[in-house]
Amino acid sequence: EVMHAEVRAVLGGQAHELAAPQPFRNLVAQARLGVDAKAHEEFFRSMLADIDEPTMPFGLNEVRGDGSGVGEARRMLPQALNDRLREQARRLGVSLASLCHLAWSQVVARSSGREQVVFGTVLFGRMHAGAGADRALGLFINTLPVRLDLDGTGVAASVRTTHARLSELLAHEHASLALAQRCSGVAAPAPLFSALLNYRHNTPAAMAGSGTDDGLSGVEWLGGEERTNYPLTLSVEDYGEALGLTAQVVEPVSADRVCGYMQHVLEQLAEALERAPDRPVRELDILPAAERTYLLEDLNRTAAAYPSQRCVHELFEAQ
Template sequence: VVFGTVLFGRMHGGSGADRAMGLFMNTLPVRLDVDGTGVGESVRRTHARLAELLTHEHAPLALAQRCSGVAAPAPLFGALLNYRHNTLAALQGAVGDDVPGGIEWLGAQERTNYPLSLSVEDCEEALGLTAQVSGPVSAERICGYMQHALEHLAELLERSPHTPVRELEILPAAERGYLLEELNRTEAAYPSERCIHELFEAQVRRAPEAVALVHENERLSYGELNARANRLAHHLIALGVRPDQPVGICVERSAAMVVGLLAILKAGGAYVPLDAAYPGARLRQILGEAAPRLVLADAAG
C-alpha cells in the first residue's frame, strides 16, 4: 500500500502588519506492509519509515517519482495523508479579534488533486479528521472508516498487539450490518413442491421470447434455451439416464453448461459438477465416489 504523506503543513502567523502566512509542505510517498505483521510491529515500522523521511523533507516530488521506478504518467500514489497543527477556531472558519479593519471573512474551501485526501487536525486539546474525496463514497463515510479503524487499532495495541494488521476492522458496526445483512436479505418464497426445471419451464410459458442467457456474443431466449435442453434431455434418457441417477458435467462456462445442467434435471438425473481445472487425482476421486453413468464434456473436459 503506497500513499502520500505531507511532512509539514503548519501555518505561521504573527500579528497586525507583521502577519505572514504561508503553506510550507512537501509530499513524499510512504509504503506500508499489510501482510501478516502484528499491529504493534506495523506501527513501529511505520513510525521508523516516517522518521527516515524527514531527511528527505526538502526533496521535490519529481525526484521521488524518478526514484520510485513507477513510470509516468502513472501516479506515484492516489491518496494523501496530511497531519496539520491547527486551532478549533480555524477549523470552524472563525478568525481572531485582531483582524485589521475593513477585512470581512467570507469563507474558505479546500481542493485536492488526489482521489482521496485525509487530514488529521491536531488542535492540541483535540484531534479531528477532514476528508476530501472524489467518487461515490462520501467524505463522512471515509472519516467514519478512519475513526473506527483508529479505535480498533488502539484497542488491539493495548490488548492484542500481535494481531495481524490485515485483520484491523475498518467498517463501523452499523455499516457492516448493512452490507452483510440488509443487502443480503434475498429470501423469497418459492413453491417447494416444484423442481428447478419446472419453475424454468413455467417462465418459458410466460415469456418465451425474453432473453434468458447471454454469454459473450451469444444470446438465447427462454424458448431457445428450453428447446436445446429438451433435445439433450431426450438424448440422455435414450442413453439410460433414470431419476436421481448422477450424471457428470465437465464443460467450460458457456451457454452449453446451462443447457447441460437443465437437460440433466429434465431427464431426472442429478448433475455432478466437474471442473477441468481440478487436478487429475481430484477428478478421479469425484468420479469414483459419485459413479455417474455418463459424463457430459466439451474439449476442455
C-alpha cells in the first residue's frame, strides 16, 4: 500500500511532496543489535529443548522441484463464525490470531500424530523495527517456530497459553530461524517443522484479490502467485470484519480439505469456548461431518452378495 501510494504520487506529479525514504539498513541494524543473541537462545531453548522429532503433518517434509506441484484453495468463513470467534477473543482478552494459532496447532497435531507440535508462524517484523518502520519498504517479515501442546488442558486455558507464547515471541521477531532450530533437540539437517501459519491483516479492498482497484490508472493487473519452501502453508486472511483461509499444499494432499479441517476446528473451538471452556483441547475434532461419514461409513460399505448357504471350502472349489 505504501509503494502504491508513492507510485500514485509520482504519476500525479507530486513526487516532491514525498518524505525522505526510510533506509532498509535501519532494520538490519535493529535485527542484529536489538536483542542479544543469548536472550534469543535462552528463549528458544526453553521452548524447544525437549522437541527431538520434526513435526510433519501428512508426512510432508519438503517441496520438491520448482513448487509447481502445489495446490491452492481459498474460502471465506461464514460471517456467523467470524462474529463468534471475535466475541470469544474479546471476552478472553486475547487476539483473534491466538485462537487461530491454537486451531491450526490441532490440525497439525491430528495430521502428524503428535500432541507436542511445532510449526512456523510469520511475524510482521515491524513491531520492534525502530522509528519510521511503518513507512519503510522492504521485506521485514520473519518466520519463527511456535510450540504448542495439545493435551488435557482446557480450551480456554490453552487459548491464554497460546496468546502468552505469541506475545513472548514478538520480543524475538528478528531472531534467526537457524538459531531457533539449533535450540531444539532435532538434529540437523532434519527440519524442525514443515507447516507454516501466516496470519495476515488485509484491507477490505484486498478481498477481491485482483489488485486492480488501487488507483493506478493505465496499469493493467496481469496476475501473480506466491510460493514458499514449506509443503503446507495456511494463511488466515483477517479483513477486520471477515475472515478467510488460503491453503497451499503439495500434492496429493488436498488444499481444500486442509481449509475444511481448519474451519471445522474453529467451529469446534468457538463452541467449546461458549459452552465448555474446560473441555480438553486435545478433544477438538478436525474432520468435517461429510469427511467423517466418508471415512467411517462410505469406505466401509463392503457388504457383497455371495452364496452364503455354501461352505467356505466349496467357495474355494468353485473359484
